[in-house]
Amino acid sequence: TDKTTTAKAHTNIALIKYWGKKDKILNLPTTSSLSLTLDEFYTETMVTAGKEDTLLINNMMQDPTRIHNFLDFLREEIEDFGPLTVVSKNTVPTAAGLASSASSFAALTAAVARYQNWDLSLTDLSRLARRGSGSATRSFFPGFAVWHEGHDNQSSFAEALPATDLPIALVVCEIAGTVKKVSSSDGMLRAMTSPKYSEWVEQSHVQFTAMQEAIANQDLHKIGELAEENALAMHELNITATDRRFTYFNQMTLDVLDFVKALRAEGFLAYATIDAGPNVKIITNQNQAETIKDKLQEKFRKLRLQIATPGPGISFED
Ligand code: DP6
Numbered sequence: 001t002d003k004t005t006t007a008k009a010h011t012n013i014a015l016i017k018y019w020g021k022k023d024k025i026l027n028l029p030t031t032s033s034l035s036l037t038l039d040e041f042y043t044e045t046m047v048t049a050g051k052e053d054t055l056l057i058n059n060m061m062q063d064p065t066r067i068h069n070f071l072d073f074l075r076e077e078i079e080d081f082g083p084l085t086v087v088s089k090n091t092v093p094t095a096a097g098l099a100s101s102a103s104s105f106a107a108l109t110a111a112v113a114r115y116q117n118w119d120l121s122l123t124d125l126s127r128l129a130r131r132g133s134g135s136a137t138r139s140f141f142p143g144f145a146v147w148h149e150g151h152d153n154q155s156s157f158a159e160a161l162p163a164t165d166l167p168i169a170l171v172v173c174e175i176a177g178t179v180k181k182v183s184s185s186d187g188m189l190r191a192m193t194s195p196k197y198s199e200w201v202e203q204s205h206v207q208f209t210a211m212q213e214a215i216a217n218q219d220l221h222k223i224g225e226l227a228e229e230n231a232l233a234m235h236e237l238n239i240t241a242t243d244r245r246f247t248y249f250n251q252m253t254l255d256v257l258d259f260v261k262a263l264r265a266e267g268f269l270a271y272a273t274i275d276a277g278p279n280v281k282i283i284t285n286q287n288q289a290e291t292i293k294d295k296l297q298e299k300f301r302k303l304r305l306q307i308a309t310p311g312p313g314i315s316f317e318d
Contacts, residue, residue: 004048005115009106009139010311011041011092013170013281015227015273016208018134018147019234020188020197027130028156030192031204032149034211035138036168039311041092043103047111050085057088062104070105070132074112077128081116101184105132106139110314122314126158135184142313144215146208160313166218169289171282173296174304175252182246184276190244191237200233224271224283231273248277252300256280259299268292281308 012035020030053071055064067086075081086108092100109129113120120128122140126147129136138145141160150156182190191197207230214222239247253274260282263270270292271283284292289307296305 002048003115004046005111006044006046006317007107007110007114008042008044008315008317009103009110009136010037010039010313011043011100011103012037012135012138012145013273013308014135014138014275015223015283016204016211016230017234017275018188019237020192020201021134021185022149026153026156027134028151029134029147029149030201032208033138033147034161034208035135035145035147036170037139037142037145037311037313038170038308040306040308041100041103042311043088043090043092043100043107045086045088045104045107045111047084047086047108047115050083052083054083054085055088056086057104058090062101066132067104067108070108071112073131074109074128077131078113078118079116081112084112084115086111101133102135102139105129105136106314108132109136110140110316114316123157123159125314127153127156130156133184140314143310146212161212161215164215164218166215166220166310167286168220168223168310169284169286170308171284171289171293171296172306172308173256173280173282173300174306175250175256175278175280182248182276187238187246187248187276190241190246191234192241193243194237194240195242196233196237196240200237203233204230220269220283220285224269227273227283228271231275235274248274250278252303253278253280256296256300256303259296263292263295 014035016034018029018033022030106129126137137147137158144161147158211226260270260272269284293305
């Protein structure tokens with residue numbers, strides 16, 4: 001047959017980060033995390049029968065071995081299926097430091113499940129995608145989503161928070177320059193050797209609850225403040241790791257962080273969050289995003305800037 005199934009998943013940015021595993025096989029995180037799904041960046045994945053598992057991916061950011069292993073994991077976990085051709089299109093800019101593994105593994109999980117007619121809820125899909133990449137757990141849901149850390153396979157899944165019409169926006173700053181590449185998986189392993197790690201976990205629990213409250217109260221300042229605190233503390237773990245300390249920051253990262261602080265002093269709504277790379281994402285509202293983008297461009301000519309807004313959950317086309 002030449003049946004095909006296509007799923008589209010948007011990437012997400014964590015406002016309360018996942019940065020550590022308490023179980024590497026099940027991929028259980030040390031903390032619950034909270035994210036915003038983004039409209040502008042997504043992965044569209046088509047699956048169809050093939051002679052052997054074949055991956056055709058437009059930008060090869062993803063480790064192919066990891067994808068092959070994940071297909072085999074699905075065969076073991078749910079039900080065996082024949083070889084697949086996987087064609088994947090990514091609009092997540094390669095250098096933007098947005099987790100393309102989030103949208104990739106979410107789209108792949110959803111596409112295979114639909115192709116095989118598995119009767120699974122979004123929550124079930126999020127549990128499966130978790131095994132491919134942790135951040136993918138959250139990419140099935142529109143707007144704000146939470147990934148409950150859980151204590152076993154069943155209890156570690158994501159769900160959407162109640163919908164809000166919060167006018168949140170991100171100014172995504174693509175920072176050029178070379179930084180030593182440390183994968184998220186390796187980075188968090190190292191971070192867990194920091195003497196500050198257990199303190200970060202405790203603080204993260206408190207921030208996770210406070211963030212949900214701030215979202216319910218539509219308090220964008222509080223959301224930004226908590227996200228920035230959480231992210232900077234995560235990056236402090238990398239520097240204070242006792243096993244192979246490292247940083248994702250470069251000088252431009254620091255300069256942009258200073259600029260964000262200066263914007264706040266001028267009365268702007270601007271807070272920063274940073275993931276496994278040098279890029280800064282500025283949390284603001286939809287009214288101020290353009291002005292902030294222009295001011296950044298004027299100050300840092302070389303920055304590539306893009307505005308992102310809340311996006312939809314998973315969708316299908318077949
Ligand atoms: C900094 O989901 O890429 O973006 O589970 O090992 O694939 P693996 O890690 P990954 O880690 C993402 C880390 C982060 C924070 C976050 O998205 O919560």
